[in-house]
Amino acid sequence: MKEFLMIFRNNALPEAKYSPDEMQAIMKQWENWMGGIAAQNKLANSGSRLGTEGLTIKPGNVIINGPYAEIKEIVGGYIIVRAESLEEAAEIGKGCPILNVGGNVELRTQIPMNG
Amino acid sequence: MQEKELIPHLYRSEFRKITTVLCRSFGIEHISVAEDVVSDTFLLAAETWGLKGVPNNPAAWLYVVAKNKAKDFLKRETLFTQKISAEIILSNSASNETDLDLSAQNIQDSQLQMMFAICHPAIPPEAQIGLSLRILCGFSIDEIAHAFLTNKETINKRLYRAKEKLKHVKVKIELPSDAGIDKRIENVLTTLYLLFNEGYYSSNRNVVLRMDLCLEAMRLTHMLTENESTNKPFVNALLALMCFHASRFEARTNPEGELILYQEQNTSLWNRELITQGEYYLNKAATGNLLSKYHLEAAIGYWHTITDNDTQKWEKILSLYNQLLMVEYSPITALNRTYALSKVYNNKKAIQEAEKLRLDNNHLYHTLLGELYTTIDYTKAIQHLESALKLARSAADKKVIKDKINKLDKVKNT
Structure with missing residues (x-):
């Protein structure tokens, strides 16, 4: 089994668009999807949702407010999944609720820092 | 007397x-x-x-x-x-x-300290349970052998080896320091949880002995809640969990000692007093910001004591199983989650998820699939139950599966 990083991107700020009820329904979809991965013992790390507050540091002491200044798609969160291959990880990714709201899932292999 | x-x-x-x-x-x-x-x-x-x-x-x-x-x-x-x-x-x-x-105080202190000495990672879990039963609960070697469905020689050997090991690593009989207590108490709780499960899930037909094991596990956990330095929220959560489970003790076995499944239990036999106690400890567990697996399991236990079978109950249970799996995977939790999924959505959705679990060598996996297919595909339901029957080891499990097959046959023939 290998581990893959799954990055979730969306082009808007999801919290801004939805009512609390809709938000709760979305959270439930995510929980069921992640619970399903965990039930297969393939969730290596339940990762994190990312807040919209942040900043970007550039060379020359340039600091830009927000993580999304120059990119349309903001990273909303990540998890790490366990799979035999990139293809199998992709099968898992196809169930991600972000795909229903115009977002996308990026899958990446991981290379150990001191490997 | x-x-x-x-x-x-x-x-x-x-x-x-x-x-x-x-x-x-x-x-x-x-x-x-x-x-x-x-x-x-x-x-x-x-x-x-x-x-x-x-x-x-x-x-x-x-x-x-x-x-x-x-x-x-x-x-x-x-x-x-x-x-x-x-x-x-x-x-x-x-x-x-x-x-x-x-004196009562010194007995209490000694029991608590011995609990930490015995539930020591240096010896294997089954030896920790055996030694706990012997030293902390005063079970005879015979009774321990019965509880583990084995013979006296095996238990004597196991306990001897455990005592030698504790001697060898020079385990101190004392409460760990406040800084070290969280780490060590985890191990103690695991052993108490296993001791409880040994009684609750054992295929042993001696119901009195099994209840005894559960009560001893609860007594020792309760002792931890009585001492200031060990009265942690997750200890209360474990005790709540035990109370909720134990509340169904009488309802889950028939007079022959055979298992009655949750859905088929007579809810009037559920012990209200234990449920109330469970609620008390669950409330006490709701402090601090650590959400342990015992909290999640206690909350699942709580929702199982609700007799109203509405969707809200199963939605809560599904959500808690999802969270529990993210904290710690276990095949049983994965299967229970799938069952909850069938309750909230439908059997078809649950089957899709179940088939991803790949627990082909687990009789409970096939029992669940047999159950889920019952209303959808009769042949597949029977196939899965037959596989479950082949894989099941205990007489109690086999009986439950055979009953299900017989019931299905009857439905087919009418």
Whole structure:
């Protein structure tokens, strides 16, 4: 089994668009999807949702407010999944609720820092 | 109480008290001596009381005799160590302590400290449970062998090896420091949880013995909630979980000791008092910001005590199983989650998810799929139940599966 990083991107700020009820329904979809991965013992790390507050540091002491200044798609969160291959990880990714709201899932292999 | 019943009764209530106090006084290297002293005391009681009659205060009699026997041992031990090294004697304060304190407070302290000494990662979990049953609960070797569905020799060997190991790693009989307590208490809780499960999920038909194991696990967990330094939120969560499970003890077995599944239980047999206690401890668990797996399992246990079978109940249970799986994977949790999924959505969705689990060698996996296919595909339902029957090991499990197959056959033939 290998581990893959799954990055979730969306082009808007999801919290801004939805009512609390809709938000709760979305959270439930995510929980069921992640619970399903965990039930297969393939969730290596339940990762994190990312807040919209942040900043970007550039060379020359340039600091830009927000993580999304120059990119349309903001990273909303990540998890790490366990799979035999990139293809199998992709099968898992196809169930991600972000795909229903115009977002996308990026899958990446991981290379150990001191490997 | 008749003399014939009196000694076994005292054995159950007093053996563990005296033994733990002696262990603490003798040190971890002499657990066997402590056991022998107390066993000899009971032997003497059986002989003497038969001839001279039962003393006015039988428990006090046992304490005095055990104290004297312990003093003899310590005297011999002192002489022995003095011959070997004068230094050892100076550092060995227990040898100078001639009076054994059998007060309620000291018994309680000793039990708590022994709990941490026995539930030590140096020895395997089944040995921790066995030794807990022997030293902390006063079970006889026979009873432990029955509980584990094995023989006396196996248990004796297992306990011997465990005691040697504890001696070898020089485990101290004391409560860990406040800084180290969280790490060590985890191990203690795991052992108590396993002890409880040994009683709750065992295929043993001796229902009284199984209930005893559950009650002992609850008694020891309760003891942890009574001490300030061990009264942690997740300890209360574990106790709540045990109360909720135990509340169904009577409803989940028929008079023949056979298992009755949750959906088929007579809910009026659920023990309200234990449910209320569970709620009390669950409330006490709701402090701090650590959400342990015991919290999640206790909350799942709580929702199972709700008799109303509406969707809200199963939505909560599904959500909690999802969270539990993210904290810790286990095949049973994965299967339970799938069952909850069928309750919230439908069997078809649950089957899709179940088939991803790949637990082909697990009889519970096939039992669940058999159940889910019942209303969808009769042939597949039977196939899965047949596979489950082949994989099941205990007679109780086989009985449950056979009943399901028979029921399906009847439906088909009508």
